[in-house]
Amino acid sequence: xxxxxxxxxxxxxxxxxxxxxxxxxxxxxxxxxxxxxxxxxxxxxxxxxxxxxxxxxxxxxxxxxxxxxxxxxxxxxxxxxxxxxxxxxxxxxxxxxxxxxxxxxxxxxxxxxxxxxxxxxxxxxxxxxxxxxxxxxxxxxxxxxxxxxxxxxxxxxxxxxxxxxxxxxxxxxxxxxxxxxxxxxxxxxxxxxxxxxxxxxxxxxxxxxxxxxxxxxxxxxxxxxxxxxxxxxxxxxxxxxxxxxxxxxxxxxxxxxxxxxxxxxxxxxxxxxxxxxx
Amino acid sequence: xxxxxxxxxxxxxxxxxxxxxxxxxxxxxxxxxxxxxxxxxxxxxxxxxxxxxxxxxxxxxxxxxxxxxxxxxxxxxxxxxxxxxxxxxxxxxxxxxxxxxxxxxxxxxxxxxxxxxxxxxxxxxxxxxxxxxxxxxxxxxxxxxxxxxxxxxxxxxxxxxxxxxxxxxxxxxxxxxxxxxxxxxxxxxxxxxxxxxxxxxxxxxxxxxxxxxxxxxxxxxxxxxxxxxxxxxxxxxxxxxxxxxxxxxxxxxxxxxxxxxxxxxxxxxxxxxxxxxxxxxxxxxxxxxxxxxxxxxxxxxxxxxxxxxxxxxxxxxxxxxxxxxxxxxxxxxxxxxxxxxxxxxxx
Numbered sequence: 001x002x003x004x005x006x007x008x009x010x011x012x013x014x015x016x017x018x019x020x021x022x023x024x025x026x027x028x029x030x031x032x033x034x035x036x037x038x039x040x041x042x043x044x045x046x047x048x049x050x051x052x053x054x055x056x057x058x059x060x061x062x063x064x065x066x067x068x069x070x071x072x073x074x075x076x077x078x079x080x081x082x083x084x085x086x087x088x089x090x091x092x093x094x095x096x097x098x099x100x101x102x103x104x105x106x107x108x109x110x111x112x113x114x115x116x117x118x119x120x121x122x123x124x125x126x127x128x129x130x131x132x133x134x135x136x137x138x139x140x141x142x143x144x145x146x147x148x149x150x151x152x153x154x155x156x157x158x159x160x161x162x163x164x165x166x167x168x169x170x171x172x173x174x175x176x177x178x179x180x181x182x183x184x185x186x187x188x189x190x191x192x193x194x195x196x197x198x199x200x201x202x203x204x205x206x207x208x209x210x211x212x213x214x215x216x217x218x219x220x221x222x223x224x225x226x227x228x229x230x231x232x233x234x235x236x237x238x239x240x241x242x243x244x245x246x247x248x249x250x251x252x253x254x255x256x257x258x259x260x261x262x263x264x265x266x267x268x269x270x271x272x273x274x275x276x277x278x
Numbered sequence: 279x280x281x282x283x284x285x286x287x288x289x290x291x292x293x294x295x296x297x298x299x300x301x302x303x304x305x306x307x308x309x310x311x312x313x314x315x316x317x318x319x320x321x322x323x324x325x326x327x328x329x330x331x332x333x334x335x336x337x338x339x340x341x342x343x344x345x346x347x348x349x350x351x352x353x354x355x356x357x358x359x360x361x362x363x364x365x366x367x368x369x370x371x372x373x374x375x376x377x378x379x380x381x382x383x384x385x386x387x388x389x390x391x392x393x394x395x396x397x398x399x400x401x402x403x404x405x406x407x408x409x410x411x412x413x414x415x416x417x418x419x420x421x422x423x424x425x426x427x428x429x430x431x432x433x434x435x436x437x438x439x440x441x442x443x444x445x446x447x448x449x450x451x452x453x454x455x456x457x458x459x460x461x462x463x464x465x466x467x468x469x470x471x472x473x474x475x476x477x478x479x480x481x482x483x484x485x486x487x488x489x490x491x492x493x494x495x496x497x498x499x500x501x502x503x504x505x506x507x508x509x510x511x512x513x514x515x516x517x518x519x520x521x522x523x524x525x526x527x528x529x530x531x532x533x534x535x536x537x538x539x540x541x542x543x544x545x546x547x548x549x550x551x552x553x554x555x556x557x558x559x560x561x562x563x564x565x566x567x568x569x570x571x572x573x574x575x576x577x578x579x580x581x582x583x584x585x586x587x588x589x590x591x592x593x594x595x596x597x598x599x600x601x602x603x604x605x606x607x608x609x610x611x612x613x614x615x616x617x618x619x620x621x622x623x624x625x
Binding site: 173175176178179180181182183184185186189194197198 | 328329330349350351355356357359360361363365366367376377380381424428
């Protein structure tokens with residue numbers, strides 16, 4: 001009797017396990033295979049890139065990358081990208097972290113609504129906002145400036161900055177601050193002497209994430225700048241008419257820094273969604 | 279010198295009234311315990327004294343100075359938290375010295391004070407460690423040392439021992455009592471553990487539903503509970519209650535027996551007696567044994583007296599079986615009376 005009921009259960013568990021493994025493999029392949037092709041095609045000579053069938057081993061031909069290093073306007077675009085990303089990083093933390101602190105420490109009317117509204121800012125597609133934004137920017141003279149673009153990127157990064165710092169602050173027991181207050185600290189003193197040292201790694205992660213959001217953003221960058229293009233906008237414009245091997249190399253240049261940064265701060269991104277840090 | 283006066287303090291959280299018109303004076307160097315079940319408002323009261331919470335109405339005075347508008351740091355208090363709140367990014371030394379550094383004390387004085395309280399709490403060898411490298415008991419010692427290092431007028435403790443295991447709690451309890459008596463500070467200690475309260479306190483304030491039901495010495499609270507709640511909350515097992523019908527001129531009918539009681543009252547009362555204040559006798563309440571629990575030092579017997587369950591603590595040499603009928607006589611000088619309407623004690 002028991003053997004008869006056990007067998008289907010084990011069967012079900014085994015097939016469930018297979019399904020699980022298959023899903024994991026599929027998801028990994030979905031992300032990793034394109035990245036791998038990007039990688040080998042970047043490090044291949046133009047002939048190999050255009051030929052078929054393709055090898056699975058990179059040739060370590062740095063011709064395409066070398067081309068980009070000497071490409072007209074490339075360095076300027078890179079400089080603009082870094083500048084916009086750094087500005088975005090600073091502004092989104094300066095605005096996002098206090099909001100995260102307030103959400104975690106204070107009870108106020110409309111708190112839940114506010115949390116939802118923060119996420120809603122991501123619900124408006126940028127193309128919808130681009131035209132009015134461009135008009136507005138031209139009126140106030142912010143068009144085609146690094147600062148103007150950084151403002152738009154900050155808007156995109158703030159929801160994440162708020163949510164990440166909210167979860168960071170919530171992870172610090174309020175008693176630590178209260179203990180500091182009773183030991184002679186003002187509210188600000190307790191924050192700088194106790195809370196800040198404890199969340200600094202998380203703040204850094206949140207800042208890097210804002211950096212990556214700005215780094216990867218192409219639409220606003222393409223619409224709002226002409227002379228002061230960031231790297232993605234610049235590549236988008238130049239690569240449209242480029243040969244295939246250069247497209248691959250351009251994509252590679254864009255993807256790799258973002259990947260490295262995201263990998264560095266993955267723990268805090270999980271924390272943002274309430275997944276345990278494992 | 280720090281006498282604490284709490285005058286007409288009330289606190290509401292939205293529609294919920296956490297504290298009702300609290301009035302309490304705590305003498306200089308007194309060890310006052312706020313005792314009550316969770317949600318009775320004892321922690322809220324402590325936090326109002328600390329300045330971590332603001333009272334909706336009322337005044338708090340410490341050492342003759344009104345402090346309820348001051349920040350916690352300006353009240354001359356130090357606090358020990360339930361979860362210790364030891365700063366994880368600082369060493370034990372820097373934790374204990376944190377408040378002294380905030381007060382801009384010279385290095386030599388900080389070192390002197392930290393070393394003094396560290397040796398007092400037996401943590402000299404831990405000064406270089408971080409809180410992550412400490413056990414719960416050690417963290418607790420650091421938290422107490424940090425409060426003592428401030429040499430405050432008042433030390434406030436919010437269930438400081440409740441996260442420790444039973445044995446450690448016993449040890450820390452005795453140590454705390456000694457250290458605090460020596461430090462000559464006024465202490466307010468919040469707990470839900472009556473044994474802790476009894477053993478530590480000069481005076482216990484029993485709180486219930488946002489009110490102080492009784493504030494008196496431990497033995498007074500135990501012997502002469504001011505209200506039914508105190509009688510049923512303090513003591514393990516708690517007091518027994520039996521219904522008493524008036525039989526005229528100070529005589530009362532309890533479970534068929536006639537007992538001497540208050541002369542003044544004419545409505546039914548409750549007779550209350552502690553389990554250990556009942557003796558086997560020839561004359562007394564007829565009690566049918568329902569449950570026998572041998573506890574080593576004595577025997578805890580649960581019996582049915584005229585439909586009411588009561589407990590008696592009897593000599594462990596006795597042989598008592600379930601179903602036996604015992605005759606239990608309450609010690610007359612230990613019998614207390616309560617009015618079921620007002621729930622207050624009746625003389």
